[in-house]
Amino acid sequence: MTVRPWTETPRVAVVGGGLAGLAAACALAESGLQITLFERRPFLGGRASSYQLPGTGEVVDNCQHVLLGCCTNLIQFYERLGVQEKIRWFDRLTFLEPGGRASVISPSFLPAPLHTAPAFLRASCLNLADKLAIAAAMAALAPMAPKDSGDSFLTWLRRRGQTERAIERFWKTVLVSALNEDMDRVSVAYAAQVLRESFLKSATAGRMGVPTVPLTELYNSAADYVQQRGGRVQTRAVVESFRTEFAEVSLATGSSEEAFDFVVLAVPFDALSRILPNTTAADPLRQAMSHFETSPITGVHFWFDRQITDLDHAVLLDRTIQWMFHKSRLLAGQPASRRLGKPNNSSTGCCLEKASKEPNGSYVELVVSSSKDLVEKSRGEITDMALAELREFLPAAREAKVVRSTVIKEVHATYSPRPGVEGYRPRPETVWPRVFLAGDWTATGWPATMEGAVRSGYAAAQCVARVAGIRDASFLVPDLPPAGFMRLFG
Numbered sequence: 001m002t003v004r005p006w007t008e009t010p011r012v013a014v015v016g017g018g019l020a021g022l023a024a025a026c027a028l029a030e031s032g033l034q035i036t037l038f039e040r041r042p043f044l045g046g047r048a049s050s051y052q053l054p055g056t057g058e059v060v061d062n063c064q065h066v067l068l069g070c071c072t073n074l075i076q077f078y079e080r081l082g083v084q085e086k087i088r089w090f091d092r093l094t095f096l097e098p099g100g101r102a103s104v105i106s107p108s109f110l111p112a113p114l115h116t117a118p119a120f121l122r123a124s125c126l127n128l129a130d131k132l133a134i135a136a137a138m139a140a141l142a143p144m145a146p147k148d149s150g151d152s153f154l155t156w157l158r159r160r161g162q163t164e165r166a167i168e169r170f171w172k173t174v175l176v177s178a179l180n181e182d183m184d185r186v187s188v189a190y191a192a193q194v195l196r197e198s199f200l201k202s203a204t205a206g207r208m209g210v211p212t213v214p215l216t217e218l219y220n221s222a223a224d225y226v227q228q229r230g231g232r233v234q235t236r237a238v239v240e241s242f243r244t245e246f247a248e249v250s251l252a253t254g255s256s257e258e259a260f261d262f263v264v265l266a267v268p269f270d271a272l273s274r275i276l277p278n279t280t281a282a283d284p285l286r287q288a289m290s291h292f293e294t295s296p297i298t299g300v301h302f303w304f305d306r307q308i309t310d311l312d313h314a315v316l317l318d319r320t321i322q323w324m325f326h327k328s329r330l331l332a333g334q335p336a337s338r339r340l341g342k343p344n345n346s347s348t349g350c351c352l353e354k355a356s357k358e359p360n361g362s363y364v365e366l367v368v369s370s371s372k373d374l375v376e377k378s379r380g381e382i383t384d385m386a387l388a389e390l391r392e393f394l395p396a397a398r399e400a401k402v403v404r405s406t407v408i409k410e411v412h413a414t415y416s417p418r419p420g421v422e423g424y425r426p427r428p429e430t431v432w433p434r435v436f437l438a439g440d441w442t443a444t445g446w447p448a449t450m451e452g453a454v455r456s457g458y459a460a461a462q463c464v465a466r467v468a469g470i471r472d473a474s475f476l477v478p479d480l481p482p483a484g485f486m487r488l489f490g
Contacts (some may be wrong), residue, residue, distance in 0.1 A: 007035045010261040010468045013251055015239045015275070018046020019450055020438040022222040023077055023457025024464075025231065027475040030080075031465055035231035036260070037223075038253065040238045043216050044223055047413060048450060052213035053406055061215045061300045062408050064325045064365050070197040070205035071451035072477040073458060081221040087209040088330065094314045095125050095173070098392040101316075106281040108333035111484025113142050115203045125317060130166040137162060142200050143489045145192040145458040150419050152480075153191035154183040169269065177315075177322055179447050180295045180369045180414045190417040190447045202483035210330055241275055244432045264460045266438035269414065270294070281431050285326075291424040292441060294412040298371035300378050300386040301327075301408070304400040306363040319389040320373075361403065366390060371409070378445030379407045383407070414448035415441040428460040434459040461462065 010033050014025040017039030029035045043049050048065045052058070067074050067087070078084045092106040097341045103123035107115040121131060137160050146156070172183055178194045179186050198206045211218060223233040248259045265272055269289045276282040300321070314324045329371055355400045366386050368374060374382055374461070383405045391397045425443040438460040439453065446452035458475035465473030482489065 010464075011036070011259075012262045012264065012464055013038065013249070013258070013260040014230050014264045014266055014374050015251070016046065016266035016271075016439070017041070017044040017219075017233075019048060019074075019077075019219075019264065020440065020457040021264065022219055022461075023073075023454040024264045024266055024438050024461040025457075026077070026080060026222055026225050027458055027461040028464060029229040029231045029460075031228045031470055031473065032229075033464070033468065035229075036258075037226060037233045038230065038237040038239050039233075039235045042235050043220075044233075044235070045216050045219040046453075047410060048215045048219065050216040053123045053404075054402060058303070058363075058404070059214045059457070060301055060406065060408065061299070061365070063297050063410050064323065064367050065211065065215060065450060067209040067450055068198050068205065069209070070201060070480045071208035071209075071449070071454075072480055073454045074451045075209075076477045077454045081218070081225055083218050083221050086211060086213045086218060088212050090208045090210065090312070091203070092243045093208070093376065094248055094311055095123065095169075095317060096314045096393045097125055097317050098243050098319065098389075100393060100395060101125070107206070112482065112486045113138065113200035113484065114203045115484070116199070116206070125169050126165060130163050130170070131164045133160070133166050134170055136160065138195070138200065141195055142486065145196055146188050148187050148189040148422055151188060152184045152419060153186045153188050153367040155246045156191075157183075165282045173315055173317060173322065177367070177369050178396070178449075179417050180297055181416050181418070182370050182372075183418060185418050187417050187419045187422065189422065194447065197480075201480065201486050204483070205480050209281075210325070212330055232417075239275060241277065242435065243277065244272035244434060249432070249434045262464045263435050264438055264457075264464060265435065266457060266460070268412070268439060269415065269441050272437075274438075285426060285430065288426055291421060292414040293418065295369075295414055295416045296371045296375055297410045297413040298368045298374045298382065299358065299408045299410075300366040300382060301386065302362075302364050302366070302390070303405070304364070304397065304401040305403050306361055306396075306400050308364070308397040309394045314393070316366075316389070316393055319392065321368055321386050321389050322394070323367040324390065325367070326362060327365055328361065329429070331363075334404075362400070364390070375409060375411055382407045398486070417447045428456070429464045436463050 012028050012033050012039045014021045019039060025035050025037045050059055050061050053060055062477050067167050092104055095103040103117045103125040105116055106119045157167060175191050180192055226233055237253055239251050239253050241252045249263045250259050269292050271290055312326050312329050316322055316324055426437055427443050430437060438456040440448045442456045444452045444455040446455060461475050462473050
């Protein structure tokens with residue numbers, strides 16, 4: 001191995017091509033550092049990626065990802081890449097009951113946190129007792145988010161007299177989707193943060209953004225960004241271990257070894273455990289990671305021979321399936337060359353040749369968060385269940401023919417935001433002065449979301465930049481300020 005001396009342009013390796021690694025790589029490349037990004041898969045985006053369905057040419061996302069207006073760092077990341085116009089924003093959420101009755105939640109002229117109160121009061125999916133209970137709990141959350149007491153959020157809700165319908169049709173609907181965990185396993189602090197940021201803070205904070213292109217297309221733009229600034233992006237590159245010395249860090253990738261001045265390890269906690277050196281210095285980090293568990297997400301994709309709904313998306317109540325995203329409508333209006341995850345060069349390795357759109361039909365994705373009961377079920381069992389349930393919500397789907405379908409299980413989709421886990425989330429700095437951590441499971445102050453991943457990447461990049469001598473390095477974007485009466489609480 002050839003050891004290069006320290007130069008005025010530090011060499012930084014970023015291990016992991018998910019959002020955390022991409023955010024770190026782009027921020028450091030913009031700062032003039034020499035970046036090499038390693039991703040073990042043939043495409044970028046990590047768990048937010050797309051692939052071509054074998055034998056069909058259809059392009060599918062591994063799971064539907066959405067963002068909210070409060071995701072300031074993620075929005076800035078999209079602006080950095082120049083892909084912000086590929087996000088479509090919605091102010092309205094439609095809650096569907098079996099049978100098809102709809103309740104629409106949207107903001108009004110009232111100041112936060114009352115901006116959704118008129119729509120909430122009109123919602124037919126809840127009765128007056130449900131609404132009064134929810135309002136009382138929201139009033140308790142508005143002034144300050146409670147700390148992690150060791151109790152689950154379900155316990156917190158029951159202590160505050162929530163009705164079973166309120167729990168099932170509001171709290172569970174919102175929080176299981178946002179946190180990818182069952183209510184009896186969710187920390188009070190994480191649940192409170194989601195509710196305060198998305199429902200209470202402002203109307204802008206609660207807007208929902210949905211990508212109008214396959215996810216890999218968004219993140220291939222990050223490869224362009226790094227390469228245009230002199231960096232390298234290597235896919236199908238498995239980093240097996242690292243070794244630290246006084247003036248450098250060596251990464252082992254297969255049969256070769258390469259030295260860098262700094263390394264950002266932007267991988268999930270279970271992948272990190274395989275990379276860490278077998279030394280006592282790594283023991284505290286290994287011990288912290290042993291407290292983490294994962295929770296699955298399942299996506300069920302159907303292509304129908306006709307239109308089955310005019311809705312772009314909907315929340316589905318009282319059944320296993322929780323969300324419907326009408327992908328053929330969400331992708332509509334995008335030229336084929338923009339819908340596809342075109343390969344930018346051979347290094348990004350993703351070749352998606354055909355748009356995910358059934359002509360004159362409907363392509364929908366159904367999402368089941370915290371899908372533990374589906375992990376062991378067969379594809380046929382899942383599609384039969386999902387189709388039967390979808391037809392309860394959308395009458396037009398009863399007569400429609402299924403052209404094709406597929407099921408995507410992300411078994412280790414996110415870390416589980418259980419009570420007490422916050423104390424084990426590590427900061428970017430490690431015991432090795434030239435090695436830093438990133439990932440949505442690290443200490444970002446946010447749960448496992450795309451916003452949390454980008455925040456972790458920016459936080460690690462700030463650490464690298466400052467140690468490298470870049471003055472006033474600051475990549476993190478401030479939180480969205482509260483509006484209306486929420487300004488009284490800061």
